[in-house]
Amino acid sequence: MDLLEYQGKQLFARHGVPVPSGSPATTVEEAVAAADEIGYPCVVKAQVQIGGRGKAGGIKVAKDRQEAEEHSKAILGMDIKGHTVHEVWIEAASDIAAEYYASIVFDRSAKRPLVMLSTQGGMDIEEVAEKDPTALVRLHVDPLLGFQDFHARRLAFEAGVDADVVRPLGALLAKLYDAFVKEEAMLVEVNPLIVTADRQVAALDAKVTLDDNSLFRHPDNAALRNVAAEDEQERMARERGLTFVKLDGNVGILGNGAGLVMSTLDVVAQAGGSAANFLDAGGGSKAEAITQAVEVILSNPNVTAVLFNIFGGITRCDEVARGLIEAFDQIKPSVPFVVRLDGTNDVEGRKLLADANLPNVHTESTMLGAAKKVVELAG
Amino acid sequence: MAILVNNDTKLCVSGITGREGTFHTLNNRNYGTNVVSGVTPGKGGQDVEGIPVFNTFHDAVDKTGANTAMIFVPPRFAADSILEAEDAGISLIIAITEGIPAHDELRVYNQLTRNPNVRLVGPNCPGILSPGKANVGIIPASFFSEGNVGVVSRSGTLTYQIGNELAQAGFGNSSIVGIGGDPVPGSSFIDILAEFEADPETELIVMAGEIGGSAEEEAAEFIKANVTKPVVAYIAGFTAPPGKTMGHAGAIVSGSAGTAKAKQEALEANGVRVGRTPTEVAQIAAEIAGSLKTA
Numbered sequence: 001m002d003l004l005e006y007q008g009k010q011l012f013a014r015h016g017v018p019v020p021s022g023s024p025a026t027t028v029e030e031a032v033a034a035a036d037e038i039g040y041p042c043v044v045k046a047q048v049q050i051g052g053r054g055k056a057g058g059i060k061v062a063k064d065r066q067e068a069e070e071h072s073k074a075i076l077g078m079d080i081k082g083h084t085v086h087e088v089w090i091e092a093a094s095d096i097a098a099e100y101y102a103s104i105v106f107d108r109s110a111k112r113p114l115v116m117l118s119t120q121g122g123m124d125i126e127e128v129a130e131k132d133p134t135a136l137v138r139l140h141v142d143p144l145l146g147f148q149d150f151h152a153r154r155l156a157f158e159a160g161v162d163a164d165v166v167r168p169l170g171a172l173l174a175k176l177y178d179a180f181v182k183e184e185a186m187l188v189e190v191n192p193l194i195v196t197a198d199r200q201v202a203a204l205d206a207k208v209t210l211d212d213n214s215l216f217r218h219p220d221n222a223a224l225r226n227v228a229a230e231d232e233q234e235r236m237a238r239e240r241g242l243t244f245v246k247l248d249g250n251v252g253i254l255g256n257g258a259g260l261v262m263s264t265l266d267v268v269a270q271a272g273g274s275a276a277n278f279l280d281a282g283g284g285s286k287a288e289a290i291t292q293a294v295e296v297i298l299s300n301p302n303v304t305a306v307l308f309n310i311f312g313g314i315t316r317c318d319e320v321a322r323g324l325i326e327a328f329d330q331i332k333p334s335v336p337f338v339v340r341l342d343g344t345n346d347v348e349g350r351k352l353l354a355d356a357n358l359p360n361v362h363t364e365s366t367m368l369g370a371a372k373k374v375v376e377l378a379g
Numbered sequence: 380m381a382i383l384v385n386n387d388t389k390l391c392v393s394g395i396t397g398r399e400g401t402f403h404t405l406n407n408r409n410y411g412t413n414v415v416s417g418v419t420p421g422k423g424g425q426d427v428e429g430i431p432v433f434n435t436f437h438d439a440v441d442k443t444g445a446n447t448a449m450i451f452v453p454p455r456f457a458a459d460s461i462l463e464a465e466d467a468g469i470s471l472i473i474a475i476t477e478g479i480p481a482h483d484e485l486r487v488y489n490q491l492t493r494n495p496n497v498r499l500v501g502p503n504c505p506g507i508l509s510p511g512k513a514n515v516g517i518i519p520a521s522f523f524s525e526g527n528v529g530v531v532s533r534s535g536t537l538t539y540q541i542g543n544e545l546a547q548a549g550f551g552n553s554s555i556v557g558i559g560g561d562p563v564p565g566s567s568f569i570d571i572l573a574e575f576e577a578d579p580e581t582e583l584i585v586m587a588g589e590i591g592g593s594a595e596e597e598a599a600e601f602i603k604a605n606v607t608k609p610v611v612a613y614i615a616g617f618t619a620p621p622g623k624t625m626g627h628a629g630a631i632v633s634g635s636a637g638t639a640k641a642k643q644e645a646l647e648a649n650g651v652r653v654g655r656t657p658t659e660v661a662q663i664a665a666e667i668a669g670s671l672k673t674a
Contacts, residue, residue, distance in 0.1 A: 106481060106482075106485070106562065108562045108592050108629065109592065109593050109597075111485065111488050111489065111563050112489070113485075142489060143482070143485045143486050143489050144486060144489050144490060181482065184480055184481070186481060211481045211482065213454065213478050213479060213480045213481060213628065214480035214482065214483075216455065217455070217480070243626045245620070245623045245624075245625060247620065255536070256536055257534060257535050257536025257537065257626075258534060258589075258625060258626025258630060259532070259533060259534020259535065259536060259537030259538075259587070259589055259615050259626075259627070259630075260534065260536035260539075260540055260615075261625075261626060262534075262537075262589055262590070262615035262616040262625055262626070262630065263537055263540065263615040263616075263656075263657060265616075265618045265619065266615060266616070266617045266618050266655075267656050268618075269617065269618045270655065270656065275618065278619070278623075278625055278626065280626040311536045311539045311540050311543070312519070313505065313517055313518060313519045313535060313536060313539055314517045315536075342539075342543065343519055343522070344519055366658070367656075367657065367658070368656060368658050
């Protein structure tokens with residue numbers, strides 16, 4: 001789950017990472033009141049989960065009340081690369097002497113957290129690393145040992161940080177690591193990490209991705225989900241506990257198990273079709289879950305045919321058939337369905353479907369055959 | 380022969396008294412797996428259809444000589460249960476649990492690598508089946524028979540699909556190992572490929588991967604240097620869009636890294652034939668098997 005900038009900063013602040021003071025606002029009135037409280041000059045920053053806000057005009061400095069109002073009016077409701085701005089963050093302007101970059105990522109290959117630091121912050125870090133690999137220094141941390149002071153010093157000196165900043169920067173990195181571990185983040189990134197004119201350090205931006213699997217331990221973080229930015233169909237699926245991704249095609253897909261569903265998408269593409277979604281009904285799905293899944297798939301008006309590709313292990317094919325029959329009873333779909341059932345209780349499942357004699361439902365015995373059939377029917 | 384689980388397996392199930400735990404434990408026992416004990420804290424002294432339940436893994440190992448653990452507890456308790464099994468001296472831990480927090484997996488992995496005597500398979504995996512010998516996990520064993528093809532996969536149901544295609548092409552299996560689709564699996568493709576390479580019964584290896592991470596690319600290098608047996612691969616997710624998590628926490632394409640195409644190219648560059656569909660994987664396996672017989 002990705003946080004908005006200000007949510008990330010508030011999370012940082014809880015762990016002692018210095019951040020400029022600020023306040024969120026969803027209306028122009030709130031924004032101006034917040035600006036008055038913080039004082040001028042201040043910065044009005046669009047809160048959207050997409051990079052390049054500054055270039056799009058989503059970050060503006062206000063030197064007085066009138067500018068705070070103008071900028072808030074312009075930014076609230078603005079569209080930045082398909083993301084509507086529902087919220088701004090009003091922040092005290094900082095006196096910047098230098099811009100650094102710092103991040104901690106969950107490095108799957110190394111199976112350790114990776115801490116990265118550069119003195120060339122404020123721009124696209126991938127570009128910096130590509131032009132001059134030595135400009136971005138990296139260090140893996142043993143999660144059972146944790147981030148030590150010597151780690152911070154090594155990073156700071158290797159990156160060429162000004163000597164008088166090494167100590168406060170080290171303290172910031174330690175707190176950032178603490179936030180990464182305690183909040184169970186997959187990524188924390190600060191770009192730019194600023195050095196102020198009076199030689200203090202602070203996080204001027206915050207990018208935080210949390211681990212969805214850990215949210216049960218962090219109810220406060222779970223409540224930060226940015227529902228307004230969510231696609232309607234994806235929200236519907238999430239509320240029903242389904243693993244779902246919306247795609248651009250017209251063949252609705254339901255399968256069990258992430259790998260098999262991905263494979264189904266590929267086989268449909270090879271048959272000349274294009275999937276409208278990824279939907280993993282999960283292991284051991286009961287009839288009700290299948291009915292709800294059909295509801296989600298058909299809520300996309302682009303869908304002209306639906307493919308069920310089930311290989312039951314823990315999932316029982318008779319349950320899947322019952323769910324489909326129930327869905328037809330409730331929703332009465334107008335598009336054709338192609339169903340392939342194999343695995344646990346497949347004989348019972350196929351018999352249930354045959355007996356129900358649902359209109360416009362075709363059964364196929366192989367995955368490849370089912371994919372070809374659904375593409376033909378989808379048109 | 381087979382790898383990891385066999386007739387010497389003495390299985391202890393953590394979470395044996397839960398609904399799913401009981402169901403699959405009995406399923407495994409019915410298949411012939413030697414299930415010796417279970418662990419549920421607070422339910423020590425009870426039994427599940429004659430299988431004794433203990434409060435701790437230490438008790439279970441002391442009293443029943445368990446050498447293999449299956450973890451079937453909910454995500455919030457799973458890391459602790461894996462660490463307890465390791466602490467009790469279990470040498471093979473198979474974690475079925477899905478949805479374990481990534482930082483828990485990180486700590487578990489880094490702890491277990493300090494112990495050369497333990498192997499973790501999973502979590503978020505369907506388990507291991509050695510047809511005719513033992514089944515530990517949720518793989519529907521009736522679809523597989525004894526044979527010489529070793530299968531290693533990041534995905535459960537995809538394994539069944541490929542196994543079924545192989546069976547229809549006349550193949551049986553030495554062992555089928557699901558390593559799971561999480562970001563930090565206890566065992567990698569490389570670990571399992573090494574086991575198959577050393578297993579005299581395995582003549583051909585099928586490896587099913589997917590988008591995300593670099594495990595397939597690393598496996599490709601390893602195969603070139605260390606595997607003498609033919610390997611057929613399959614990669615799921617050619618049409619997956621970048622930046623979206625496709626079900627498995629590990630199945631996400633970040634930029635150009637971890638794409639199905641990149642993985643296919645890495646494998647092919649190292650002499651591994653890659654099937655574009657599960658059906659094609661079985662066809663390639665049949666071609667290779669044909670040439671093995673005539674060789």
